[in-house]
Amino acid sequence: MKPIKFSYAFSLVLFVFSFCPITHAAFVDNGDGTVTDTSTNLMWVKSQNLINEDHPAFDNDGIPQDGLVTWQHAKDFITGMNAGTYTNYGHTNWRMPTIQEMQSLVDYNTFNPSIDPAFPCLPQIYWSDTLNPEWLWTPVVTSATPAGDYDYPLPPEEALCVHFYNGLTIPVQKEADAVIQKSYFSYIRPVRNVEGTMIKLSSFKAVPKNRKVVLQWATEAEVDNAGFNIYKAEVVEKINQQLIPATGSPVSGADYQFVDEEVKNRKTYLYFLEDLDFNGQKTRHGPEIATPRLLSR
Ligand SMILES: [Ca+2]
Numbered sequence: 581m582k583p584i585k586f587s588y589a590f591s592l593v594l595f596v597f598s599f600c601p602i603t604h605a606a607f608v609d610n611g612d613g614t615v616t617d618t619s620t621n622l623m624w625v626k627s628q629n630l631i632n633e634d635h636p637a638f639d640n641d642g643i644p645q646d647g648l649v650t651w652q653h654a655k656d657f658i659t660g661m662n663a664g665t666y667t668n669y670g671h672t673n674w675r676m677p678t679i680q681e682m683q684s685l686v687d688y689n690t691f692n693p694s695i696d697p698a699f700p701c702l703p704q705i706y707w708s709d710t711l712n713p714e715w716l717w718t719p720v721v722t723s724a725t726p727a728g729d730y731d732y733p734l735p736p737e738e739a740l741c742v743h744f745y746n747g748l749t750i751p752v753q754k755e756a757d758a759v760i761q762k763s764y765f766s767y768i769r770p771v772r773n774v775e776g777t778m779i780k781l782s783s784f785k786a787v788p789k790n791r792k793v794v795l796q797w798a799t800e801a802e803v804d805n806a807g808f809n810i811y812k813a814e815v816v817e818k819i820n821q822q823l824i825p826a827t828g829s830p831v832s833g834a835d836y837q838f839v840d841e842e843v844k845n846r847k848t849y850l851y852f853l854e855d856l857d858f859n860g861q862k863t864r865h866g867p868e869i870a871t872p873r874l875l876s877r
Contacts, residue, residue, distance in 0.1 A: 843872050851869075
């Protein structure tokens with residue numbers, strides 16, 4: 581096979597941004613009950629009250645079936661998600677978020693609830709997996725303390741929670757207090773780490789039209805993706821009668837489209853699609869070849 585000779589000038593760089601339903605620069609609603617935070621590579625359950633909405637019978641804590649459960653029962657529910665007992669959105673590595681991860685959802689510029697609008701959220705308390713480091717209950721013993729008076733049972737350990745009315749972090753006892761017989765129940769919002777390919781492109785094609793070329797591409801998944809560039813190259817030396825065979829996959833619906841009207845009919849153009857992630861990593865796809873002409877529709 582002879583090498584394809586062409587010289588081309590990068591005459592145009594087009595910045596096209598994702599048309600995904602983005603409500604925040606970092607949050608991508610996956611449309612399946614999950615939201616991905618592309619700034620942290622974390623996927624969150626979108627539901628504000630997962631237990632109540634998915635499997636209310638699980639909750640026998642306090643007021644049954646309201647979705648407010650103890651810390652341990654919240655973890656048990658997530659274990660059930662990963663086991664396939666409860667809705668898991670196709671993933672089995674859900675976990676309770678750390679307090680830092682919970683805080684990453686807080687929008688301190690608003691309240692009731694203080695969270696990005698990508699998430700429905702009750703203005704209530706949500707568990708984290710981080711225990712309160714300041715929980716060290718040491719009885720104070722003085723010379724005046726009668727023997728045995730310091731022998732109180734330790735209060736339950738505390739987990740740090742975010743109160744989404746105002747976004748503040750507060751400690752909450754993980755289980756019932758043996759002394760005051762009071763239990764504390766909170767909501768859960770499971771999280772998982774997103775791994776794998778930065779972007780999975782399912783199709784990319786250049787459709788020739790009359791005096792324009794329509795570029796269409798679709799992605800199956802995007803992680804950490806800032807957007808796209810399109811590079812166009814003009815073939816100035818045609819060396820064969822047949823167009824260079826395209827190897828693009830079939831179109832499975834067009835999530836993206838860009839119309840290039842900076843073209844002349846009967847000229848052949850090459851198109852490259854480049855995705856650019858937040859770390860500056862670029863991956864180029866293509867080329868796709870198009871020859872706009874009058875009879876193209
Ligand atoms: Ca409850």
